[in-house]
Amino acid sequence: MLEPGALDALIEALAGRGLRVVGPTVRDGAIVLDELASAADLPTGVGDVQEPGGYRLFERGDGAFFGYAASPHSPKQFLFPASTRLFRARRNGGAAVEFEEPDAPERPLALFVRPCELHAIAVQDRVFLHGQHVDRDYASRRRDAFLVVVECGSPASTCFCTSLGTGPEAEGGYDLALTEVVDGEHRFLARAGSERGAEVLAALPQRPAADADRAAAAEVTAGARDSISRRLDTGDLRGLLERSRESPRWDEVAARCLTCANCTLVCPTCFCSSAEDVTSLDGTESERVRRWDTCFSIDHSYIHGGAIRPSSRARYRQWLTHKFGTWNDQFGVSGCVGCGRCIAWCPVGIDVTEELAALRAAEEVPDADH
Amino acid sequence: MSALAEPSLAEATVPRPFAVAERRRETADTWTLELEPLGGPALTPLPGQFTMLYAFGIGEVPISVSGRNGERLVQTVRAVGAVTEAICASEPGAVLGVRGPFGNAWPLELAEGRDLVIVAGGIGLAPLHGALEHALNHRERYRGLTLLYGARTPADLLYRVELAELRERGGLQLEVTVDAADEQWRGHVGVVPKLVGRAGFDPRDAIALVVGPEIMMRYAIEALADRGIAADRMFVSMERNMRCGLGHCGHCQLGPTLICRDGPVYSAAAMAELMEVREL
Amino acid sequence: MTKPTLAVWKFASCDGCQLSLLDCEDELLAVAGEVEIAYFLEARRATAEGPYDVSLVEGSVTTEHDAARIREVREQSKTLITIGACATAGGIQALKNYGDLDAFTAAVYASPQYISSLATSTPISAHVPVDYELRGCPISKRQLLEVLTAFLHGRKPTIPSTSVCTECKARGTVCVTVAKGIPCLGPVTHAGCGGLCPAYTRGCFGCFGPMESPNAAALEARLKTLGSDDAAIERLFRTFNVAAFDEVRAK
Amino acid sequence: MSERTIVTEYLARVEGEGGMRVRIDGDRVADVQLQIYEPPRFFEAFLRGRRFTEAPDITARICGICPVAYQMSSVAAMERICGVEVGGQLRALRRLLYCGEWIESHALHVFMLHAPDFLGYESAIELAQHDAALVARALELKKTGNRVMTVVGGREVHPINVRVGGWYRTPTKRELRELRDPLQRALEESLAAVRLTAGFDFPDYDRDYELVALREPGEYPIDAGRIVSSEGIDIDVSEYEQWFEEEHVPWSNALHSHVIGRGSYLCGPLARFALSFDRLSPVAREAAAEAGLTAAERNPFRSIVVRCVELVEACHEALRLIDAYEEPDAPAVEVEPRAGVGHGCTEAPRGILWHRYAIDGDGTILEAKIVPPTSQNQRAIEEDLRGVVERSLQVPDDRLALLCEQTIRNYDPCISCATHFLKLEVERS
Numbered sequence A: 001m002l003e004p005g006a007l008d009a010l011i012e013a014l015a016g017r018g019l020r021v022v023g024p025t026v027r028d029g030a031i032v033l034d035e036l037a038s039a040a041d042l043p044t045g046v047g048d049v050q051e052p053g054g055y056r057l058f059e060r061g062d063g064a065f066f067g068y069a070a071s072p073h074s075p076k077q078f079l080f081p082a083s084t085r086l087f088r089a090r091r092n093g094g095a096a097v098e099f100e101e102p103d104a105p106e107r108p109l110a111l112f113v114r115p116c117e118l119h120a121i122a123v124q125d126r127v128f129l130h131g132q133h134v135d136r137d138y139a140s141r142r143r144d145a146f147l148v149v150v151e152c153g154s155p156a157s158t159c160f161c162t163s164l165g166t167g168p169e170a171e172g173g174y175d176l177a178l179t180e181v182v183d184g185e186h187r188f189l190a191r192a193g194s195e196r197g198a199e200v201l202a203a204l205p206q207r208p209a210a211d212a213d214r215a216a217a218a219e220v221t222a223g224a225r226d227s228i229s230r231r232l233d234t235g236d237l238r239g240l241l242e243r244s245r246e247s248p249r250w251d252e253v254a255a256r257c258l259t260c261a262n263c264t265l266v267c268p269t270c271f272c273s274s275a276e277d278v279t280s281l282d283g284t285e286s287e288r289v290r291r292w293d294t295c296f297s298i299d300h301s302y303i304h305g306g307a308i309r310p311s312s313r314a315r316y317r318q319w320l321t322h323k324f325g326t327w328n329d330q331f332g333v334s335g336c337v338g339c340g341r342c343i344a345w346c347p348v349g350i351d352v353t354e355e356l357a358a359l360r361a362a363e364e365v366p367d368a369d370h
Numbered sequence B: 001m002s003a004l005a006e007p008s009l010a011e012a013t014v015p016r017p018f019a020v021a022e023r024r025r026e027t028a029d030t031w032t033l034e035l036e037p038l039g040g041p042a043l044t045p046l047p048g049q050f051t052m053l054y055a056f057g058i059g060e061v062p063i064s065v066s067g068r069n070g071e072r073l074v075q076t077v078r079a080v081g082a083v084t085e086a087i088c089a090s091e092p093g094a095v096l097g098v099r100g101p102f103g104n105a106w107p108l109e110l111a112e113g114r115d116l117v118i119v120a121g122g123i124g125l126a127p128l129h130g131a132l133e134h135a136l137n138h139r140e141r142y143r144g145l146t147l148l149y150g151a152r153t154p155a156d157l158l159y160r161v162e163l164a165e166l167r168e169r170g171g172l173q174l175e176v177t178v179d180a181a182d183e184q185w186r187g188h189v190g191v192v193p194k195l196v197g198r199a200g201f202d203p204r205d206a207i208a209l210v211v212g213p214e215i216m217m218r219y220a221i222e223a224l225a226d227r228g229i230a231a232d233r234m235f236v237s238m239e240r241n242m243r244c245g246l247g248h249c250g251h252c253q254l255g256p257t258l259i260c261r262d263g264p265v266y267s268a269a270a271m272a273e274l275m276e277v278r279e280l
Numbered sequence C: 001m002t003k004p005t006l007a008v009w010k011f012a013s014c015d016g017c018q019l020s021l022l023d024c025e026d027e028l029l030a031v032a033g034e035v036e037i038a039y040f041l042e043a044r045r046a047t048a049e050g051p052y053d054v055s056l057v058e059g060s061v062t063t064e065h066d067a068a069r070i071r072e073v074r075e076q077s078k079t080l081i082t083i084g085a086c087a088t089a090g091g092i093q094a095l096k097n098y099g100d101l102d103a104f105t106a107a108v109y110a111s112p113q114y115i116s117s118l119a120t121s122t123p124i125s126a127h128v129p130v131d132y133e134l135r136g137c138p139i140s141k142r143q144l145l146e147v148l149t150a151f152l153h154g155r156k157p158t159i160p161s162t163s164v165c166t167e168c169k170a171r172g173t174v175c176v177t178v179a180k181g182i183p184c185l186g187p188v189t190h191a192g193c194g195g196l197c198p199a200y201t202r203g204c205f206g207c208f209g210p211m212e213s214p215n216a217a218a219l220e221a222r223l224k225t226l227g228s229d230d231a232a233i234e235r236l237f238r239t240f241n242v243a244a245f246d247e248v249r250a251k
Numbered sequence D: 001m002s003e004r005t006i007v008t009e010y011l012a013r014v015e016g017e018g019g020m021r022v023r024i025d026g027d028r029v030a031d032v033q034l035q036i037y038e039p040p041r042f043f044e045a046f047l048r049g050r051r052f053t054e055a056p057d058i059t060a061r062i063c064g065i066c067p068v069a070y071q072m073s074s075v076a077a078m079e080r081i082c083g084v085e086v087g088g089q090l091r092a093l094r095r096l097l098y099c100g101e102w103i104e105s106h107a108l109h110v111f112m113l114h115a116p117d118f119l120g121y122e123s124a125i126e127l128a129q130h131d132a133a134l135v136a137r138a139l140e141l142k143k144t145g146n147r148v149m150t151v152v153g154g155r156e157v158h159p160i161n162v163r164v165g166g167w168y169r170t171p172t173k174r175e176l177r178e179l180r181d182p183l184q185r186a187l188e189e190s191l192a193a194v195r196l197t198a199g200f201d202f203p204d205y206d207r208d209y210e211l212v213a214l215r216e217p218g219e220y221p222i223d224a225g226r227i228v229s230s231e232g233i234d235i236d237v238s239e240y241e242q243w244f245e246e247e248h249v250p251w252s253n254a255l256h257s258h259v260i261g262r263g264s265y266l267c268g269p270l271a272r273f274a275l276s277f278d279r280l281s282p283v284a285r286e287a288a289a290e291a292g293l294t295a296a297e298r299n300p301f302r303s304i305v306v307r308c309v310e311l312v313e314a315c316h317e318a319l320r321l322i323d324a325y326e327e328p329d330a331p332a333v334e335v336e337p338r339a340g341v342g343h344g345c346t347e348a349p350r351g352i353l354w355h356r357y358a359i360d361g362d363g364t365i366l367e368a369k370i371v372p373p374t375s376q377n378q379r380a381i382e383e384d385l386r387g388v389v390e391r392s393l394q395v396p397d398d399r400l401a402l403l404c405e406q407t408i409r410n411y412d413p414c415i416s417c418a419t420h421f422l423k424l425e426v427e428r429s
Ligand SMILES: Cc1cc2nc3c(=O)[nH]c(=O)nc-3n(C[C@H](O)[C@H](O)[C@H](O)COP(=O)(O)OP(=O)(O)OC[C@H]3O[C@@H](n4cnc5c(N)ncnc54)[C@H](O)[C@@H]3O)c2cc1C
Pocket: A302, A303, A304, A305, B050, B059, B060, B061, B062, B063, B064, B065, B076, B077, B078, B079, B080, B081, B082, B083, B084, B085, B123, B126, B127, B238, B239, B240, B241, B242, B243, B264, C156
């Protein structure tokens, strides 16, 4: 067991290992992920209320450090940054062209994450690490990243991890797991999930956990589980989406969708990127830069002569179908971890769980609206 | 969590420099380049695979490998936009970046002992050229060998000299058609799928490879199916926007697949349904 | 090799977009090294005769004289690039397209009879073919350099036409609509500013005009739930890109 | 001598489009016109019916060179109407933003637009071919002004952070601290610029102008003050229209201003310098003294040196403001609209920029009137042209045209502002 005071020691220990410690902090009316200097940067006593298209902070009044649910940022920002350099090409007079590999990423990371985010990282691992090709940039950031997962005690109304089995407990894939118990004595149950996790943990001021502590921690996540009311019926989503390719629901949602791409960009698993040349004015140097892209952009599907998916309908369908359906074909997992970000951060509050339920309902009562 | 693999250089996102060793004009807007590695080993792509070709400071695009000439890659490129224009304008000696090869290959083993029917429209002959070359080089492994090729006009036909030689050489049933003939044209007039009905092959024991515009591929497959070739014996090569070739950028999704990884070659059985869906 | 020639032209505008070129302090001399600045009155007295390889055109057409002048510019330019909201959408002065010109003139000038002006302010593309339109009120100098570099080296400029939201997200800005209920045009506005206003806790007010597939109706519905009345929504859409947004909203 | 006309159809190195026309009849200057054919854009009309809070963003679009000036005059007017005082650090930040605009605008004018006249180059681009280091340093100076605007205002052209009542977001201390080093270098560069320009060859010409500028207790006038003149005007900004009047001349899309019953006047750096010499910081005053400038300076050609002194002042002031900065609790004060008429006047880089608005109780703008510095200087410019030409009748047309243009550039006229406003024709007979 750790005292709340041990958080400073933890952050110091991580920084002491040469890591850039990134975790939750309050900025611009939200809990975002940023570099932490000490536990004082954590969102102490701040919680969040989320709904489709809405997010507000409130004072919890209990001093919890991790009393929030999914934030507008996700670990993606750090492991797969919005822009990275792929290579630099140089023309040294005449025709000769030289290619240079990009610099290695900056300092390795220590990330404070939530259980669903651990799963999201695992999903991106499948894309960037476990396919035929390994993405060098992602791999080097990921390999060194020290993951501290904090189990969830205060899910938001937008969360549905329980439907996808990604939370609120953390089951593995972390270096260090914490469960914050606020009731009674404010304390943390800590577990190491790796050797380096154990090393770090061993160096922190602590006392052994009693059964009562374990029970209190289990109650935290159990309480969280009970409070999650959003459900997604995951039964054969793949088939459902495949059968729904021509559903009129796509037109209906396209009327509401702004094609602004917020959903895909806040999603912790979406991995689409584009690559472009950034050239020097004199034309002797060029950098190929990779940037986040989204299937909501028309260029995403552009091939000579026109885009494959010009309509909003087709773009929304791509997003939902990929996330919940074809992702399984491509990477053997669902692309969704149930964090609810796409629901909260859609400016018009389009709710993926509702859209999927509508597709299912239309299938079950095919002639409902005739 | 599984061990994290060390990224290896072979999988690098950094291109290797290749020099344009030779450049031939095919049509008004299409050129064939022979690319020679500047140091490092030669690439050994299989027929049907593609590379990502990088034009300095302009961009990078997927281009099929049309064949090999010793250490050189042979690639045929139609200039349709900034990158392909820059590639086509690369004079001998110019340096391009090459990554790859990527993607799967034409299932040529499957065709061994059978009739091989190659159906190409326009620039679509480029991705098929490697397969044709392979089959001609190993002619004995195949029974009948047919190339049905169409272009808009006689001036749009690729590899004209080579095709004329092949016609002389024999061992290949070659039918060429154009949508619009000029005065000198003595061959067929009409769309490629129309050639399918007349061609001599045994549909029960044939493998067909088809590349062209999506609409042409649909009709060709229909015609081949009408002749009796089963959908799982027909193969097409698909195109989508592509940024990485590594399965990482998400652009080349085609329904449940990623073209750079699962394609570009697919059986018609796998594609038939997807090709029916608009804006997929 | 002779350097390509660049000309910069001004029509009805505030000068801000031209100034953006001079504001490229770090690159200006490099630009002058790569191109022959053949005509740029704001910066130089010497002018060279056309034709010009690249013309940058700022401002909208509001007089007969300018309507004729833009045709001459076009004739002399191999590539014509419009810069800014005035040149690509008519600018804020396009508000007069919807009002009574005489009343406008009288509101500003004591002797309106001296003023000659067309009843409308129209984008350059309404008069001559345009090769590339760079958006923004003002344009982003980063994008201006990108367009110039791209044209110099024969590649497509990398100017995404997605929403401002995509820039906010890349920058890590917290959405002001979702987190604060601030009305914001970002979802229907063309990227380019880098997601500036939301980074300053302010809703986007549409400097870069409509994005590639703007769903104005859906956003308007949302603005209403945030407490904007019809008049407020009108005002929000009807500023520097009034003509372009009006067109989108009419659909 | 026959009649001759000297015409410059499109004036170069000024902001906006205009020309000049001077008609000379024997040894007499028959007519001088500063022609402003920049098409009119009718801002006063568009402002009607908009909300009072929109004025800073809309009026900024009148001029891309001095958008901050428009924003500052408009917010000042609106705050006056609504009875709100924006003080403390919120006001300090406004001065800081304004310093950024002064630095950028003055550096642009001094080096890119005006200095080539004195150094015998057609442009800074040509100058760069001979003295690349000078141009590079000038650009660095200009860039520092832009950086200040970017940090405080969001961007250099049409900043987005200014609002009636204050700001949308105030900068952190750290963000401002990062401006210190560049500003310190800019200060040094500005001092060097004073020395450089003081050494230029100046035509021997001066006139007894009526100088008009703002004046404030304790500070060099930037964002506030009373309107004062060398002829004894000393009024609140709301009294402007009782003393000054605009008229419309057929050869210009800009209005001409004059002091009622007296005639032309001059605003801008020379006026500010003369009327608030005592308010300059010691560094700026010392630099001026070294350059041989006193409050009695009236040679318009020397205004380039004065501009450099103001560069020193702006850099110094910016540094002072940054050092004294404390992050405010709230970025803005609440402003409730209130029916009324209000005025705002601030010192744009080119001179006083005066705004008047009438709004109703809902905050809807009923009426707007904007008098930019270039309109106010237009008459003085024409009179200078006449004066300069009269003294240089023997000069051949091409050189005379150049001299006339230089005379116009003394004022750093901003035509975009003036039309909401320029062409030189010299006719001789
Ligand atoms: C697997 C595969 C093999 C190909 N083989 C050949 C070949 O052998 N010969 C040949 O001439 N062409 C081939 N293409 C098509 C070629 O890649 C495009 O013509 C090329 O990308 C156009 O780029 P551009 O910049 O010149 O044109 P633009 O139209 O200006 O394209 C802009 C950008 O869009 C993307 N893009 C546009 N069209 C395509 C496309 N069809 N496929 C993928 N991305 C696209 C690219 O990123 C390109 O940079 C192949 C495409 C694929 C997917």
